[in-house]
Amino acid sequence: xxxxxxxxxxxxxPGGSLRLSCAASGFTFTSYEMNWVRQAPGKGLEWVAYISxxxxxxxxxxxxxxxxxxxxDNAKNSLFLQMNSLRAEDTAVYYCARISVDMIRGxxxxxxxxxxxxxxx
Amino acid sequence: xxxxTQSPATLSVSPGERATLSCRASQSISTTLAWYQQKPGQxxxxxxxGASTRATGIPARFSGSGSGTEFTLTISSLxxxxxxxxxxxxxxxxxPLTFGGGTKVEIK
Numbered sequence: 565x566x567x568x569x570x571x572x573x574x575x576x577x578p579g580g581s582l583r584l585s586c587a588a589s590g591f592t593f594t595s596y597e598m599n600w601v602r603q604a605p606g607k608g609l610e611w612v613a614y615i616s617x618x619x620x621x622x623x624x625x626x627x628x629x630x631x632x633x634x635x636x637d638n639a640k641n642s643l644f645l646q647m648n649s650l651r652a653e654d655t656a657v658y659y660c661a662r663i664s665v666d667m668i669r670g671x672x673x674x675x676x677x678x679x680x681x682x683x684x685x
Numbered sequence: 686x687x688x689x690t691q692s693p694a695t696l697s698v699s700p701g702e703r704a705t706l707s708c709r710a711s712q713s714i715s716t717t718l719a720w721y722q723q724k725p726g727q728x729x730x731x732x733x734x735g736a737s738t739r740a741t742g743i744p745a746r747f748s749g750s751g752s753g754t755e756f757t758l759t760i761s762s763l764x765x766x767x768x769x770x771x772x773x774x775x776x777x778x779x780x781p782l783t784f785g786g787g788t789k790v791e792i793k
Contacts, residue, residue, distance in 0.1 A: 599782075609721075609729065609772055611782040623780040659728055666734070670776020671719035673740065675728040 566590040566674050568660045573679030580650050580683070586643040586660030586676055593617055593641040597663040599672065600634060600645045602656035602681075612658070613645060628654075650683045657681075687711050687775050691785035699793040704760040706788045708773035713753045717777035720749055720758045723787075724769045732771075733758065760790070768792050 572584040584600070600612040613634040614623040622634055633646040643660055657678040664673035688711040698704045708718065716736035721729035731740040733749035736756060746761045760767055773785040 608787045609723075609774075609784040611780075611784070614780065614782075625781050664731075664734070668717055668735070668776070670717065670779055670782060671731065671734045671774065672721075672729070673731050673734075675730070677728055 566662075568662065568674055568676035570658065570660050570676045570679040573658065573681045575682045575684065576650055577685050578651060578683055581646070581648045582650065582681060584645040584647065584658055584679060584681070588641045588643065588660075588662075591662075593636075594638050596665065597669065598636065598643045599661045599663060600632075600643075601659045601661050601672070601675075602654075603659070603678075604653070604656045607656075610656075614663075615643070647681070650681075652683050655681060655683045686781055687714060687778055687783050689773055689775055689783050689785035691771075691773060691788050693788060694786070695789045695791060697791045697793045698760075698763045700765060701762050702793075704763050704767070704790055706758040706760075706771055706790070708751075708756040708758070708785050710754045710756075710775055710777075712778075714775045714777035716752045717775060718749075718751070718756050719774045719776065720747075721772045721774065722767075722769045723772065729772065763790070763792065765792055 567589045569587045594617040615634045631649045635644045659678045660676040661672040662674040690709045718736045720733040723729040737749045770787045
C-alpha cells in the first residue's frame with residue numbers, strides 16, 4: 565500500500581524557519597516525481613515545489629522561490645521542505661503529493677494527510 | 686502561467702440528481718486535466734485524469750469530458766457521500782502546476 569506521511573508542521577513566528585518531512589512507503593521512491601502542495605485555511609490548492617526522484621530536477625512556485633528548498637533522501641524514501649523567512653501568508657496545510665507515472669505526467673495520484681504550518685506572532 | 690477557473694463556486698443538488706461542474710483554462714491544454722475530490726479534513730483524492738479517465742476505484746457515476754479550454758465533471762446521480770469540494774488542475778504546461786479555485790457540492 566502506498567503511504568505518504570508528513571510531519572514537522574508547527575507554530576512559528578514570522579521570519580522563522582521550519583523543516584517538513586514526508587515519509588514514503590509502498591513504492592519505488594526514485595521512480596517518481598514528488599511535490600509539496602499547500603492549502604491555506606478555507607482556501608484552494610496551491611502547488612509549491614517539485615523534485616524528480618530520477619534526475620533531481622527541482623522547480624518552485626514564484627511565491628516561495630528563494631525562501632523554500634525541496635530535497636529528498638532516496639536511501640530513506642523521504643521528501644523534505646526547508647522553509648525559511650516564513651510569512652503569515654505561508655500559513656497552510658502542506659501536503660506531500662506524488663505525480664503519477666504516465667505518458668503525460670503532471671497529475672497527483674497519491675497524497676499524504678497533510679501537516680499544518682501556522683506562521684504567527 | 687495557465688489560469689484555471691471553476692464555476693459555480695457552490696452547487697446545491699438533490700440526492701439522485703445530476704451535478705455538472707465546469708472548469709475553464711486560460712489557454713488550450715488539450716486533455717491534460719485532472720479532477721480531485723476533497724472532503725472536510727481530508728486530503729484531495731484523484732477522480733479523473735486525461736480529462737475523462739477515471740482513476741482506480743472511482744465510481745462510474747463520476748465522468749469527465751472536454752478538451753482545449755472547456756471541461757466538465759458530471760456526477761450522474763448524486764449520493765450523500767459526494768458532498769465535497771472539487772478541484773480541476775492542468776498539467777499541460779508546467780511549472781507551475783495550477784488548480785482551479787474549487788466548486789463546493791452540497792446536498793440539497
